Amino acid sequence: MDRRIQKTREAIREAYFSLLRSDANANISIAQIARVANIDRKTFYLHYDSIDALIHEYILEQSEQMISCLMENKYFESPFRADLLYEALEASMVQDEELGRHILNSPYAKTFWDELVNIIVNTAKELCADRITCPMKDFEICVRFYAHASVAIYRDFLNNKIAMDVKHLVELTHITAHYGIDYFINDAGEPEKETEI
Numbered sequence: 070m071d072r073r074i075q076k077t078r079e080a081i082r083e084a085y086f087s088l089l090r091s092d093a094n095a096n097i098s099i100a101q102i103a104r105v106a107n108i109d110r111k112t113f114y115l116h117y118d119s120i121d122a123l124i125h126e127y128i129l130e131q132s133e134q135m136i137s138c139l140m141e142n143k144y145f146e147s148p149f150r151a152d153l154l155y156e157a158l159e160a161s162m163v164q165d166e167e168l169g170r171h172i173l174n175s176p177y178a179k180t181f182w183d184e185l186v187n188i189i190v191n192t193a194k195e196l197c198a199d200r201i202t203c204p205m206k207d208f209e210i211c212v213r214f215y216a217h218a219s220v221a222i223y224r225d226f227l228n229n230k231i232a233m234d235v236k237h238l239v240e241l242t243h244i245t246a247h248y249g250i251d252y253f254i255n256d257a258g259e260p261e262k263e264t265e266i
Contacts, residue, residue: 081113081116132184149246173224
């Protein structure tokens with residue numbers, strides 16, 4: 070891509086992101102972006118069809134960065150390791166955590182989260198295909214349950230709905246995925262299990 074085109078695109082994106090940082094709830098217009106980027110509206114439209122297109126481009130870049138982090142963390146060898154998953158998500162937002170949080174919590178990010186769920190499901194199916202003890206369609210439902218839960222919990226964490234550190238969040242996710250909710254419940258109606266020696 071021509072350096073001038075690249076520079077203009079960067080100016081447009083940075084203008085949008087700076088407006089977003091100053092007021093995350095603002096209804097930002099193309100005229101505002103053009104003014105901050107020191108261009109006219111026609112120039113904006115030469116590079117992006119809409120603000121949605123700009124955000125979509127950013128989310129695609131975030132997706133690529135996250136996949137790269139997952140590969141570096143060897144996540145594709147252990148798709149049920151929530152710590153590797155969450156580390157990759159955190160690493161992909163390092164450049165601008167506040168901006169990443171805002172955009173990944175927006176309705177625009179649905180494709181990002183859907184792609185992440187599909188990555189988890191497809192990786193688990195591929196790695197475990199020769200070891201599962203149930204029909205593949207049953208296994209896929211279980212993995213989808215795990216993937217959607219892991220992603221939803223992380224999104225709540227991003228949204229500041231969960232007040233704990235990531236390490237504790239990972240521990241809880243791991244225990245729940247491997248042992249179920251029963252792990253956390255003391256069923257007083259059942260006799261205590263004898264400890265095997």
